[in-house]
Amino acid sequence: MVVQSVSELPLAKDFSSFISVEASARKKSPLKSLLVFMKGNMISLGGGLPHPSTFPFTELSSVVKSAPAGTTALKDTKKENIETVSVPLDPTDGKVESLAASLQYGGGLGMPSLRNFCKTHIESMHKPQYQDWEVIMTCGNTDSFTKALALLLNRGDYILIEKWAYPTAMETIEPLGITAVPIPVDGEGICPKALRQTLDNWGSEPHQTPENKPRVAYLVPTGQNPTGATMGLQRRRDIMAIAQQHNLIIIEDDPYYYLQFSIDDGWMPSLLSLDTDGRVIRLDSFSKTLAPGCRVGYATMNKQFREYFQFHTEVTVQQPSGFSQAVLAEMLVGHWGQEGYTRYLTERVRIEYLNRSKFLQSCLRKYVNSELISFVEPSAGMFIWLKVHVEKHPRHGQVTDSALMLELFNACIAEDVLLTPGWQFSTKPKPQNADLSKVQEFWFDDEATFLRATFAYADFPQMEKAAQSLGVAVTKAFAA
Amino acid sequence: MVVQSVSELPLAKDFSSFISVEASARKKSPLKSLLVFMKGNMISLGGGLPHPSTFPFTELSSVVKSAPAGTTALKDTKKENIETVSVPLDPTDGKVESLAASLQYGGGLGMPSLRNFCKTHIESMHKPQYQDWEVIMTCGNTDSFTKALALLLNRGDYILIEKWAYPTAMETIEPLGITAVPIPVDGEGICPKALRQTLDNWGSEPHQTPENKPRVAYLVPTGQNPTGATMGLQRRRDIMAIAQQHNLIIIEDDPYYYLQFSIDDGWMPSLLSLDTDGRVIRLDSFSKTLAPGCRVGYATMNKQFREYFQFHTEVTVQQPSGFSQAVLAEMLVGHWGQEGYTRYLTERVRIEYLNRSKFLQSCLRKYVNSELISFVEPSAGMFIWLKVHVEKHPRHGQVTDSALMLELFNACIAEDVLLTPGWQFSTKPKPQNADLSKVQEFWFDDEATFLRATFAYADFPQMEKAAQSLGVAVTKAFAA
Numbered sequence: 001m002v003v004q005s006v007s008e009l010p011l012a013k014d015f016s017s018f019i020s021v022e023a024s025a026r027k028k029s030p031l032k033s034l035l036v037f038m039k040g041n042m043i044s045l046g047g048g049l050p051h052p053s054t055f056p057f058t059e060l061s062s063v064v065k066s067a068p069a070g071t072t073a074l075k076d077t078k079k080e081n082i083e084t085v086s087v088p089l090d091p092t093d094g095k096v097e098s099l100a101a102s103l104q105y106g107g108g109l110g111m112p113s114l115r116n117f118c119k120t121h122i123e124s125m126h127k128p129q130y131q132d133w134e135v136i137m138t139c140g141n142t143d144s145f146t147k148a149l150a151l152l153l154n155r156g157d158y159i160l161i162e163k164w165a166y167p168t169a170m171e172t173i174e175p176l177g178i179t180a181v182p183i184p185v186d187g188e189g190i191c192p193k194a195l196r197q198t199l200d201n202w203g204s205e206p207h208q209t210p211e212n213k214p215r216v217a218y219l220v221p222t223g224q225n226p227t228g229a230t231m232g233l234q235r236r237r238d239i240m241a242i243a244q245q246h247n248l249i250i251i252e253d254d255p256y257y258y259l260q261f262s263i264d265d266g267w268m269p270s271l272l273s274l275d276t277d278g279r280v281i282r283l284d285s286f287s288k289t290l291a292p293g294c295r296v297g298y299a300t301m302n303k304q305f306r307e308y309f310q311f312h313t314e315v316t317v318q319q320p321s322g323f324s325q326a327v328l329a330e331m332l333v334g335h336w337g338q339e340g341y342t343r344y345l346t347e348r349v350r351i352e353y354l355n356r357s358k359f360l361q362s363c364l365r366k367y368v369n370s371e372l373i374s375f376v377e378p379s380a381g382m383f384i385w386l387k388v389h390v391e392k393h394p395r396h397g398q399v400t401d402s403a404l405m406l407e408l409f410n411a412c413i414a415e416d417v418l419l420t421p422g423w424q425f426s427t428k429p430k431p432q433n434a435d436l437s438k439v440q441e442f443w444f445d446d447e448a449t450f451l452r453a454t455f456a457y458a459d460f461p462q463m464e465k466a467a468q469s470l471g472v473a474v475t476k477a478f479a480a
Numbered sequence: 481m482v483v484q485s486v487s488e489l490p491l492a493k494d495f496s497s498f499i500s501v502e503a504s505a506r507k508k509s510p511l512k513s514l515l516v517f518m519k520g521n522m523i524s525l526g527g528g529l530p531h532p533s534t535f536p537f538t539e540l541s542s543v544v545k546s547a548p549a550g551t552t553a554l555k556d557t558k559k560e561n562i563e564t565v566s567v568p569l570d571p572t573d574g575k576v577e578s579l580a581a582s583l584q585y586g587g588g589l590g591m592p593s594l595r596n597f598c599k600t601h602i603e604s605m606h607k608p609q610y611q612d613w614e615v616i617m618t619c620g621n622t623d624s625f626t627k628a629l630a631l632l633l634n635r636g637d638y639i640l641i642e643k644w645a646y647p648t649a650m651e652t653i654e655p656l657g658i659t660a661v662p663i664p665v666d667g668e669g670i671c672p673k674a675l676r677q678t679l680d681n682w683g684s685e686p687h688q689t690p691e692n693k694p695r696v697a698y699l700v701p702t703g704q705n706p707t708g709a710t711m712g713l714q715r716r717r718d719i720m721a722i723a724q725q726h727n728l729i730i731i732e733d734d735p736y737y738y739l740q741f742s743i744d745d746g747w748m749p750s751l752l753s754l755d756t757d758g759r760v761i762r763l764d765s766f767s768k769t770l771a772p773g774c775r776v777g778y779a780t781m782n783k784q785f786r787e788y789f790q791f792h793t794e795v796t797v798q799q800p801s802g803f804s805q806a807v808l809a810e811m812l813v814g815h816w817g818q819e820g821y822t823r824y825l826t827e828r829v830r831i832e833y834l835n836r837s838k839f840l841q842s843c844l845r846k847y848v849n850s851e852l853i854s855f856v857e858p859s860a861g862m863f864i865w866l867k868v869h870v871e872k873h874p875r876h877g878q879v880t881d882s883a884l885m886l887e888l889f890n891a892c893i894a895e896d897v898l899l900t901p902g903w904q905f906s907t908k909p910k911p912q913n914a915d916l917s918k919v920q921e922f923w924f925d926d927e928a929t930f931l932r933a934t935f936a937y938a939d940f941p942q943m944e945k946a947a948q949s950l951g952v953a954v955t956k957a958f959a960a
Contacts, residue, residue, distance in 0.1 A: 025655035029647055030904045033917040037898050043946040044898040045933040048646075048705065048862060051836070054829045055771040056545040056811070058562060063539035082538060103773035139619065139797045146796045155635070166528075167509055172795045175505035225528065291535040293583035293802025315652045316626045317619045321801030322773025331536070349534045356531070382528060418517050418524040424510045437513040453525040466523040 009131045012278025012302035018215060018249055019308060023151045026311035055103050061086040062327045067340025068347040085335055087326040096333050102326035108314035110137020110298070111322070114329040118284070118298045120338060126273040126282070126300075133278065134306040136313065139320050140297040141255050141285040145218070146172055147312050148251050148281050151305060152216050153178050160198070160217035160248070162190050164385070164425040164450070166225040169218065174429075181214055182427040187376035189229040190219060192238035199246045216249045221271055223256030223381020226425045226452040230260070230380045233269060240274045248279065255285040255297075256381040258345040261354040268380075278302035286328065288382070289349050296320045296328060353382060353456065356463075360384060360455035363467035372474050373451075382456040386419070388449045393478055404477075406443040409451070411477040413440065417469035422450030489611045492758025492782035498695060498729055499788060503631045506791035535583050541566040542807045547820025548827040565815055567806040576813050582806035588794035590617025590778070591802070594809040598764070598778045600818060606753040606762070606780075613758065614786040616793065619800050620777040621735050621765040625698070626652055627792050628731050628761050631785060632696050633658050640678070640697035640728070642670050644865070644905040644930070646705040649698065654909075661694055662907040667856040669709040670699060672718035679726045696729045701751055703736030703861020706905045706932040710740070710860045713749060720754045728759065735765040735777075736861040738825040741834040748860075758782030766808065768862070769829050776800045776808060833862060833936065836943075840864060840935035843947035852954050853931075862936040866899070868929045873958055882923040884957075889931070890920055891957040897949035902930030 034046050066081035091098035096113040109115055119135040122128070138144040153159060155177030161169065163182040173180055184194040195217075202213045219239070221231045231239070243250050252271040260268055272282040278301075285297035301309065313319065332341055357378060364375070364384070374387050390396055390404045402423075409421055426445040434442060453470075455463060514526050546561035571578035576593040589595055599615040602608065618624040633639060635657030641649065643662040653660055664674040675697075682693045699719070701711045711719070723730050732751040740748055752762040758781075765777035781789065793799065812821055837858060844855065844864070854867050870876055870884045882903075889901055906925040914922060933950075935943060 021657070022655045025657075027651070028917065029651060030916045030919070031647055031900070033919045034898060034900065037893060041896045042893075042898055043896060043938060043942045043949070045840075045935070045938060045943070045946050046898040046900045047937060048934055049937045050768050050772060050862070051832060051936055054769070054832050056824065056828075057542050057771060057807070058545065059543035060807070061541055062537050065536040065538065103771035105767075105772040139801075142795055143797050167511055168795050171507065171509060171791070175502045177501070177505075287585075288530050289534070291537060291583035291802070292530060292585040292798075293806075295797065295799070295801045311651070315622055315648050317623050317775065317797060318772075319775070321619075321775040321804040322771070323803040323807060324801040326773075327537070327540070327803060344536065348536075352531060352534050360525075382530070413517060413522075416521045416523060418514060418522055418526040420511070420514065420526045436510040437508065439510070439513045454528055455525070456531055457527060457529045458523060458525060462523045463525070466525050469523070 006131055009129060010276060012130050012132050012304070015249065015279065015302065016304065018152055020150060020152055020154050022154070023308040023312070026308050028311065029314060049105055052100050052104065055100075057099065057103060059086065059089065060099055060102075060323065060326060062331070064331050064335070065348075067336040068343045083335060085327060085330045087330050094334060096329040097326065099326065102322035104322075106319050106322070108136070108310040108319055110319050111325040111329055113333050114325050115298070117329070117333050117338070121341065122272075122282075122284075122300050124338065125267065126270050128272055128300070129274070129276045130278050130302070132303040133300055134303050135298050135300050136306055136309055137320050137325065138283075138297045138299050138313070139295045139317050140287055140292070141253055141283045142168060142172070143317065144283040144297055144299045145169070145251065145253060147309055148283070148299070149173065149176060149178065150312055151308050152249055156212065157216075158212055158214040160195065160214045161427055162219065162224060162227070163427055164227050164422075165220075165427050167424050170427060180427045185224075185227060185229060187229055188235045189221060189224055189227070189231040190239065192235065192242060195239065196242050199242065215247070216251065217243065218251045218253065219271070220253045220256070222254055222268060223259050223378060223383070225256075225381065226383050226420070226422075226450070227385040228376065228378030228381050228383040229385075230268065230378070236269065236271055236274055240271060243279055244277065250275075250280045252280050252282045254282060255288045257284070258289050258350055259353045259382065260350065260380045261357060262379060263346070263350070272300060281305060289345055290328070294324045294328060296324050356455040357384075359460055360453065360463050360467065363464045364453075364470070367467045367471035368474060369471065372478055373470075382454050384453045384455065386451045386453055388451065390449050395480075401446040401449055402443040405449055406441070407480070408474065408477040409443070410440055411473040412451075412470060415469035415473040417466045417473065419451040419453050419470070422448035422452065425450070425452065486611055489609060490756060492610050492612050492784070494784075495729065495759065495782065496784065498632055500630065500632055500634050502634075503788040503792070506788050508791065509794060529585055532580050532584065535580075537579065537583060539566065539569065540579055540582075540803065540806060542811070544811050544815070545828075547816040548823045563815060565807060565810045567810050574814060576809040577806065579806065582802035584802075586799050586802070588616070588790040588799055590799050591805040591809055593813050594805050595778070597809070597813050597818070601821065602752075602762075602764075602780050604818065605747065605822075606750050608752055608780070609754070609756045610758050610782070612783040613780055614783050615778050615780050616786055616790055617800050617805065618763075618777045618779050618793070619775045619797050620767055620772070621733055621763045622648060622652070623797065624763040624777055624779045625649070625731065625733060627789050628763070628779070629653065629656060629658065630792055631788050632729055636692065637696075638692055638694040640675065640694045641907055642699065642704060642707070643907055644707050644902075645700075645907050647904050650907060660907045665704075665707060665709060667709055668715045669701060669704055669707070669711040670719065672715065672722060675719065676722050679722065695727070696731065697723065698731045698733065699751070700733045700736075702734055702748060703739050703858060703863070705736075705861065706863055706900070706902075706930070707865040708856065708858030708861050708863040709865075710748065710858070716749065716751055716754055720751060723759055724757065730755075730760045732760050732762045734762060735768045737764070738769055738830055739833045739862065740830065740860040741837060742859060743826070743830070752780060761785060769825055770808070774804045774808060776804050836935040837864075839940055840933065840943050840947065843944045844933075844950070847947040847951035849951065849954060852958055853950075862934050864933045864935065866931045866933055868931065870929050874960075881926040881929055885929055886921075886923040887960070888954065888957040889923070891953040892931075892950060893920065895949040895953040897946045897953065899931040899933050899950070902928035902932065905930070905932065
């Protein structure tokens, strides 16, 4: 591969026609225009910043694990080293913002040191193939997804989505008056052929018009929730080719990217890294790698999109918490560095989930009849998508597949193992006025013959016991 | 006043017809329905929580100022005492959540200990006059305001607003396709007579129909930004009477509530405290009292509204930062307590701004010709709204008032003092395609004969110098 200098890369294409009605109406705040005067002897009575003397916080620190093969002198491989991360008090010291700056109002882009760290990380991990990409800090990927939708879609629009999606995605899309267009998936995620067919044939149904042809696809390419599917490189290339051909914007929601179990051939290229047009909005999160409580993530997109995204951020959350950003900045920039962070992801986070995945899979193989329940081995993420072979059930055809799945779910509960019902990930519209809380009486969508299992949280003896119980529950449910 | 027990208070009225199309489509996440099974010997492979062993943070602490008349043994009145606030490591200890809980995913309501603290604070400060009010944590009042709008208003709707409003309010409202209906204000804020007239006469203009009659008013009742106006008690009662008569929901955005300069007769009752129907959504923020970088606030509203507000929170920010909430919870619940917090607000924050307000006012009186620039003495907040008497200008009538204001603004810049142009707070639609960043060439709205000054941030010598410079600039501008 020939390494190109940034200046040789193309600029992003013009996607201004993709901006929603709402986003088009967003403008730079006039208050910002006053900043140009703040030089020389100018005294400002203009801004509205609270006085720092009223802030009670005078120091902020966290004890954190050292990055593996660490930044400290100790090299005890058996136990994890720790170090104290203190947000600097002196604004002129160090490479990260002072506590006073972290506690004050800031711009909508997020704290510069942390944002630059994330930008450098994106540069080295994903090597975007166009010049004018930018990074903005967010309150995590749910916040980012909402803002990406607001940026691109109007009420009445359609969005392409994997046939099985995590519930929050649908709960975000539907109230905005956006309709999900589910695309079939296989063990490698969204199927290019089906995606192409949907787009080629758009117009064949009465509600489909040239005007409402989908312009946006929402994809979770790595360790997808719930299917656990990871798109292979060719699959990614195929999807990007379709995106170019049909001029789609791709929202690449990739919180599980660093939970790739095999990186012998390197990390799987992201969709961002295959994008030469600036049509991918990539969403990264610290929730699955450092802690969900940070409520910090970041989004990478072309400069034009970033601007509207920033305006939206400024009038909603303004920016992520200064406490979170300050601790993250000091840990990442001041202590771990880029290499330490990558080592932490690779050697701690990734390995933890790899071991957990392997263990739950071995338990499932040991205790659960694979004729009745099968799964595609996940190569990333937190989930195993259990396919229930209802066609093997003695009463198959006499009652609905939904009824059989509900029986199995209740058999699991009776055996003290809880799995997430497959219908909760259905992208079909749910029945009106259905009481979704009555999960022991409710199963809609006959195609949802799945249960989602996670290996992320339970301890190993619990996972073994759960697999055993599932084995018993399946045997009992299929015996009746 | 007869103290009523909570059970004697009425329930909130039914405001279900106020819920927007978007909010009506929000539902409880089906994932939540699985929590009921988590008892006895149940093992869950259902949830999607990351494993805490992957979180690098092992301790979190902040050194904070002690609450006045303090909680520590030291009682040195000259210097502020400090104490160390450590987020507890042990989940079974103390009254606040452990670090592990703070770092994990949580519910959309916010951390229970902090939310309960805020609820108790609301109870004691505002004594809501109906039973079923609730509190939800937010990422600050901009986040709350966005969610309140999404809860109540559809594209095409109208909202009542003070004639002069801070720019973010308009920047939030307009892109949502909501039209602001500005109501005249005086030194006590929004004018009841004008508000009543607008509502009584709705329908007299072509675009006004019974269907689009405003159902929501957005008000900043205390130390309003930019006017500095604080509604007196009778004014508040009048507004609430109109709200009842015309069945309005009031969004009470009250970040400056604790910056009341005279509390000899007690704190001014909030609109929430006068609301017997559950028609006030009250927005509180820690940004002006503890630090904007917290990005934490809370909203108080009737139970039905809270539910939809929570669903929206869960699919966007999920909840405020765990770092922020944990430090706040430990400081407020574990150290300061309700009384300490109120003392901090009363004796530290309020007094700081009171002193600053007095000082800037004295400087303005000393250096600025009060025939040319006058102001209503603010009784709360951070701002002084300077009325420029353009009618006294020698060229008044020969050029527009906007042109005269622009000259004055430029004269101020030439004298090295920056004030915020009054037009930036105009609630009139701004000219299409205007370049709002060219503040030295742009002034729209001939009624915006104001400059906003803040006493919140500059130090005292700077404030004096700024007032002097303003005096010179005004004299020069009015001489020409």
